[in-house]
Amino acid sequence: MDDPLAELVMLLARLPGIGERTATRLAHYVLGADPQYAAALGASIAQIHERVRHCERCGNWALDPLCRVCADPRRDPGVLCVVARVPDLAAIEKSGTFRGRYHVLHALLAPLDGIGPDAIDVDRLITRVREEGVREVVVATPLSVEGEATALYLAQSLKPFGARVSRIASGLPHGGELEFADQITLGRALDGRREL
Amino acid sequence: MDDPLAELVMLLARLPGIGERTATRLAHYVLGADPQYAAALGASIAQIHERVRHCERCGNWALDPLCRVCADPRRDPGVLCVVARVPDLAAIEKSGTFRGRYHVLHALLAPLDGIGPDAIDVDRLITRVREEGVREVVVATPLSVEGEATALYLAQSLKPFGARVSRIASGLPHGGELEFADQITLGRALDGRREL
Known part of the structure; x- marks a missing residue:
């Protein structure tokens, strides 16, 4: 031009x-x-x-072969948080509430778009669970149809390997008004109620 | 970093x-x-x-000493449209309704911020009016306090040099609802009414 x-x-x-x-x-x-x-x-x-390149272990952006999280000896290798994309990882890091390591899928199951299990590469995740002594896998994929389908698929795939698989909570956001919440969110907030 | x-x-x-x-x-x-x-x-x-640099004549962005508008022999040198900034010029060009040349001030009078006539360089505009045989100067500065003050200042400064000085119309925008118009816009739309 x-x-x-x-x-x-x-x-x-x-x-x-x-x-x-x-x-x-x-x-x-x-x-x-x-x-x-x-x-x-x-x-x-x-x-x-x-x-900037991908971390060899978790898929986060990295300046060295391992990203800052993976290279940090204070992070607990026994808890693995699975996210769809690096910005999701960055958001969790910013919240400062997670002290384990991450695993970035770089994809979500989307059968309607023809994206099947091949895109997820669950074998890489299973290898990490076995080699890094992971006790718990926290699935932090989005609360969308694709995110939920992926979470279910991961839970089933990881079942034989001993680690607990958990899902991030779904409910009303901080400051959320019941009046303006959608029905699905409200239903999930009720289902996920905890004793006070 | x-x-x-x-x-x-x-x-x-x-x-x-x-x-x-x-x-x-x-x-x-x-x-x-x-x-x-x-x-x-x-x-x-x-x-x-x-x-990309400034057009030597009008102040528009240019690839050559003169910008596309100034280099176009089909543009009428007798009508000069004065704008505050290059994006304003670009917006007028996009409307396709003006066939004269431009003059970019790169500033507006703002006495409250200490920006006085020096920032406008009216002598450069006067030189153009005289040398290019300008019949009409259309002042298309914004309809803001600064834009109006600048328009008034230009009209007074250009008075001795024979060219007509006009101001772009103020009124309701295309598709504008009277119900949601502010009082000043509505007042101007009434003042500027034209016979049908």
């Missing part, structure tokens, strides 16, 4: 949640900003794939 | 309207996407300042 500005808008508009209008605004901002900022941002994006 | 992913999030979060949450999502998307896309987007951003 012979117009660098139009090219930049087109490339920015491929980002998720960025339409042509926002992409145009961002491109004009970059043009109007300090050239050093544009150079730094451009280099950061262009080099990110060379500088 | 020793974490390229955190660095990328920080740089993306400096873009207007992009908070840390969105920046994190975009960074993960770039990492998960085709490395060729990251290379193209990164290069496009890093090189945009070298490849």
Whole structure:
């Protein structure tokens, strides 16, 4: 393309949640900003794939063969949290409530879209459960149809290998109003009630 | 910074309207996407300042000394549309309703913020009006306090030089409901009424 500005808008508009209008605004901002900022941002994006790779053990983003979580000796190898994607792992890390290790599936079962067990690679997970002495697998896939199907499939696949398999709780979010909750969430919140 | 992913999030979060949450999502998307896309987007951003400059005549973004509008012999040099910023020019171009040339101020009068006439450089505009044989100056600064103050200042400054000075119309937007219009817009729409 012979117009660098139009090219930049087109490339920015491929980002998720960025339409042509926002992409145009961002491109004009970059043009109007300090050239050093544009150079730094451009280099950061262009080099990110060379500088960041997948952790050999869990699939998280990593700068070294093992990610920060896997390389941390204070993390409990006996509890494994299974997530669909790295951003989910990052969200759990940010909550600061989990001290075990992770396992990133990079996929969810979606039979309607033709995505079957092959995409999940449960054998890799089973190998980890056996070799790392995992006592409990916490399945933290989304509370969606695909996430629930994947959780069920993992629970069945892991049954013969001795580790407990648990599922993150479903219920009303923090600050959630009963009046505005959907029926499924409300039903799950009632089913999952705990004694006070 | 020793974490390229955190660095990328920080740089993306400096873009207007992009908070840390969105920046994190975009960074993960770039990492998960085709490395060729990251290379193209990164290069496009890093090189945009070298490849795009200001038009010597009107201040629009340009690939050559003159921008596309100024270099187009079919544009009427007798009508000059004054805008505050290049994105405003781009929006007018997209509407396809203006066939004259532009003049970008790159600023608006804002006495409360200490931005006075020096920031506007009205002499450059006056020189253009005289040298390019401008018959009409259409002031298309925003309908804000700063935009109106700038329009008034330009009208007074241009008075001695013979060109007509006009202001873009103010009124209800296309599809606008009277019920939801603010009082000032409604007042302007009434004041600016035209015979049918």
